[in-house]
Amino acid sequence: MTSAMLFMLLPLILVTATAVATMLMIAIKRQHGMSCSVTVIGLSLAFVSLYFVMPSSAQQLTPLMKIDAFSVFFSGVILLSGIMIACFSYPYFSNLEDHQDEFYILLSVAILGALVMVSNSHFITTFLGMETLSVCLYGMVAYPLHRSVAAQYPMEASIKYLVLSALSSGFVLFGIALLYAQTGTLQFSDLGQALSSGMGPVPPVYFVLCCLMIVTGFAFKLSLVPFHLWTPDVYEGAPLPATAFLATVGKIAMAALLMRFMSESALLSNEAIVFVLALVAGASILFGNLLALLQSNLKRLLSYSSIAHMGYLVIALITVDRTVDSLGIEAVSFYLLAYAVMSIGAFGVMMVVSDSEQERDHIGHYQGLFWRNPWLALVMTAMLFSLAGIPLTIGFLGKFYIFAAGVQGAQWALLFTMVVGSGVGLFYYLRIVYGMLTPLDEDLILPEAGLKELVPHCLLFVLLLLLLLLGIVPGALMQWLAEMASAL
């Protein structure tokens, strides 16, 4: 490995260094603010370094890592999400009775795992990245273990996530092993050939089954129906920053990985796999939206809505086909960016009014917010409208992209499902908005947590700006994504 190749890994190295630095800092002196700032600064440096490592063409660094425009884009989204969540975590954890600092180590290492996931096309690296991310998430989900109120939920959520995530990793690993047994290679790209022709005496159906095992494992992590059962409980039980992290970084890294897997392995040339994915997408859209309908806990509601959103995403994923000039890759990239913005925004508002002692995650907590705190209500409404896919917001263009990709791929049945799902989705998003519009009889006082801090509000402002800006003038970003997709 030459120094030029090492330089390409700079973002990963910087994130690792951040984790180590934070750890050493804690060993010297525990100081919550310092730990948080070191993490934020380290991650920001890693983000800046992306600009310098941006390659003109795809770079294979050893068989294990691959840096290209695609990995840089997703690394950027992941790092930005991480930075924002770290900033939101500070006020949230300020009054935790436990030590707060280790959370930031877990966060950095989890981001490292996510970055590895989006920068490779090799099963071993994929698996390592996935496990790094998951193991850190177990810790993050269970973090406020000793908080005085309702401490059992984080533990329950963490165990649930641990067991099911390990199970899904097992599926992935088993699939990989079976593939390796026949092909002797772990590169995504070698899989396509095996799928289409079979290898020697082994029929293609063997490979289809192996691939389906791997896809099943991925579907677990993306919480697609019917592998979604862990989602609401884990979302509800985890502390808000961990939920936000799981919902954004966890999903984005996984979806990006799945997309690379699909596009490089030519998996989609097999109709059985497309059929299974289409079924999963349709079921996710319908069940996610229907189950979200009557939730009164915002975290649960957003968890079901995330299931539906991942279902929409799979529609575009199915159309990721390298042979034609496809919109699929652009659509997935744009949608994931949009999803990151609006999810962090929605969770951000919740984090601002919550703290580790009491989470404001019930719809009732937000009743009349429009008249109590117009600013927060405005942000929340914009995020919800975006999630619902209303114009002027980035969410609308994301949905537009998916529609375009679906029309291109002639996935009419799925698009119809998406229309129905979006209609149902509107109902529960609007229910929250309507709640915020309905005045309260007595003036409920908002809790303090992040309300007095400046940084979270600035971040919310940035997110709102991004939401509107990319929703109204997305031309430049779209152009860039198109170039990126064609360069893949």
Place this chain on the structure above:
Amino acid sequence: MIVLILVATLFVGGAIAWASEALDARMPRVVALLSLLVSAVLLLVFSLNSGPDVGSPGGQWWILASWSWIPRFGIALLVGVDGLSLLLLLLTIFLGLIALGAAWDEIKERVGFFYFNLLWTIAGVVGVFTALDLFLFFFFWEVMLIPMYLIIAIWGHENRAYAAMKFFLYTQVSGLFLLMAILSMSYLHYVQFARFSFDYFDLQNIALVGSLQTWIMLGFFVGFATKLPIFGLHSWLPDAHSQAPTAGSVLLAGVLLKTGAYGLIRFAVPLFPEASDSFSSVAMTIAALGILYCAKVAFAQQDIKRLIAYTSVSHMGFVLLGIYAWNLYGLQGAVMTMLAHGLSSAALFMLAGGLQSRFHTRDMRQLNGLWAKLPMLSAMALFFSVAAVGMPGLGNFIGEFLSLLGAFQSNPVATIFAALGLVLAAVYSLWVIQKVLHGSLQVPNEYSNAADLSLVEILCYALMALGLVWMGMYPQSFLDVSEASLLYLQSLSGGAA
């Protein structure tokens, strides 16, 4: 350019109105009035000083302008005004002023935000009537929806949550079908001409064959027909109307319903001539059914606003009938009905709102013999009811007559049944007049000393009445403006449908 200024005036005016609430609670309505007056003056100056530009496609566009927006998908800010758009723009701004008059004294809470929503709705409608890039059109189509939702959800009556949600769901879901159809068109353009385009003029060149054309046409039809609304997709309308505050009802009935008809005339039929041709008998049957059914249902209502809402659906049937006849008489009839119904239904909703604010009820069983108490209001009610029925000499008569005349040439059976709707209209209107205005006075006791019309109200009603008389007595001044546009649209479809 004029379009941009118009939309900007309304958007910015809305924002300023909201902000100005901090200074004084009476400021927002003044700001809204100013911004609407500026728009009205701009539009009047434009319509008096310009005319069709001979060099434009079809030689009938008054103005066409385009700016690049999202090059990746070939999306541009393409706007254009022709005779048809112009008439509807004038109606929109005029009814915007009327809605402002209706809200002037009624809205007392969160005033700034109300006028913000009011102006943004109007801005969205102006965008819809002028956008010629289908993406931009869809964008405005949705933009006008959210503020209207908020108007119903915040300032509505007792059952507003339900009504607002229903309104939003119906329009949004049908809008997604529209989006799917628009995207299919764009993608077909990509397949046939190697680039995405949402340009109205580009999309006319697409070769569409067989069932594909029918499916895409149905996507457009469902999107627009829900807004119109047609019989079968109308159930959001009575709820939305009866729960909305007066200004909301005025805009909904007067303007928002017309966007659906406009979409049908501008897009659904000309872009898919053959499919529309074979679909026309279905559409005209639906129209006739809607006219009769909703007239019958209107007769059974006790809530005045619900009654007017059902009559709206019934009258929109004549519009649908005229459109799918797709000859000059039918189309002119549809346009005239849109304009006249815009005024008459707005006035009727304002009257119903006036009754509600005076007596705090919309239940006809509690209101009898108002003529003795409120002679001016009752006279107005009589005038506008009679207008809505289609009394010769007023605008609605011209519209419905032309619609039926055109429709008879293409589908006599449906037309004959539809014409029966005029009889039913007379029945329910006269019944209401007799029940509410005549007889012995009976109103809820605690509000028995209600005052007659205020100055603002008189002004609004007088203007609307004047408009209806003008339309009825000298309809040629309106027909002349829209004729070139309608002939152009017919030429696009090769005269089919």
